[in-house]
Amino acid sequence: MAIFVDSAHIDDLTAAAALGFVRGFTTNPTLMARETGDALAHFRHLLAAFPEGPAFYQPTGASEAALRDEALAAASLAPDRVVIKLGATEVGAATAGRLTAEGVRCALTAAYSPAQALVAHESGCAWVIPYVDRAIRQRLDGLALVASFAAVLATTGDTTRVLAASLKTPAQVSDAVLHGAHDVTAPLAVLRSLPVHASSEAAMREFASAWKAKAAERVPDSSAG
Numbered sequence: 001m002a003i004f005v006d007s008a009h010i011d012d013l014t015a016a017a018a019l020g021f022v023r024g025f026t027t028n029p030t031l032m033a034r035e036t037g038d039a040l041a042h043f044r045h046l047l048a049a050f051p052e053g054p055a056f057y058q059p060t061g062a063s064e065a066a067l068r069d070e071a072l073a074a075a076s077l078a079p080d081r082v083v084i085k086l087g088a089t090e091v092g093a094a095t096a097g098r099l100t101a102e103g104v105r106c107a108l109t110a111a112y113s114p115a116q117a118l119v120a121h122e123s124g125c126a127w128v129i130p131y132v133d134r135a136i137r138q139r140l141d142g143l144a145l146v147a148s149f150a151a152v153l154a155t156t157g158d159t160t161r162v163l164a165a166s167l168k169t170p171a172q173v174s175d176a177v178l179h180g181a182h183d184v185t186a187p188l189a190v191l192r193s194l195p196v197h198a199s200s201e202a203a204m205r206e207f208a209s210a211w212k213a214k215a216a217e218r219v220p221d222s223s224a225g
């Protein structure tokens with residue numbers, strides 16, 4: 001599995017790369033719009049800020065031709081790294097099907113039904129992306145959605161991975177994996193909280209204090225003789 005950071009903010013990507021357990025980054029047009037008016041130029045900077053691993057870019061055109069042109073421009077920036085996110089729509093699936101046939105890695109995003117997961121598989125996408133917290137906010141069972149994607153894709157031989165997105169808490173991250181997500185993406189703040197637990201911090205304080213007490217005992221020994 002892989003954990004990705006969901007951000008188009010350069011400092012977030014630098015910080016995520018430093019965490020040591022994050023393997024790439026995902027963006028979307030909303031995240032991009034917060035940072036820039038030129039998504040492709042900004043994406044080039046993001047690739048430099050997070051210099052290894054999959055880098056997800058979502059073109060914004062309404063037609064297949066527009067999506068394809070922007071997708072190819074993004075993919076050309078780092079052909080081995082870039083994954084093109086296309087919406088789980090008729091035009092998105094058609095564009096994905098043709099791009100994957102040409103060797104461009106794609107993901108079908110904002111998917112809300114296992115049928116869309118099947119379409120992702122049949123269009124050659126490497127990932128399908130369910131939005132867990134957005135589904136929960138619509139009073140849907142976001143985790144059951146992840147499980148249904150994983151189940152339907154298992155019958156196809158697992159060549160398309162489930163990348164759970166819209167994860168807002170550490171529990172949603174681990175629950176998504178428990179429900180079959182192969183990979184997850186989350187904002188930097190959520191990723192930073194993954195290694196943290198109050199009892200772990202307490203245990204470290206206890207160890208440090210025990211060792212400090214022992215070190216204090218040793219001071220007279222080392223000065224003797």
Ligand code: G3P
Nearest residue numbers: 006027028131134165166
């Ligand atoms: O980037 C995909 C996904 O994480 C967007 O969902 O809820 O974070 O806007 P949300």
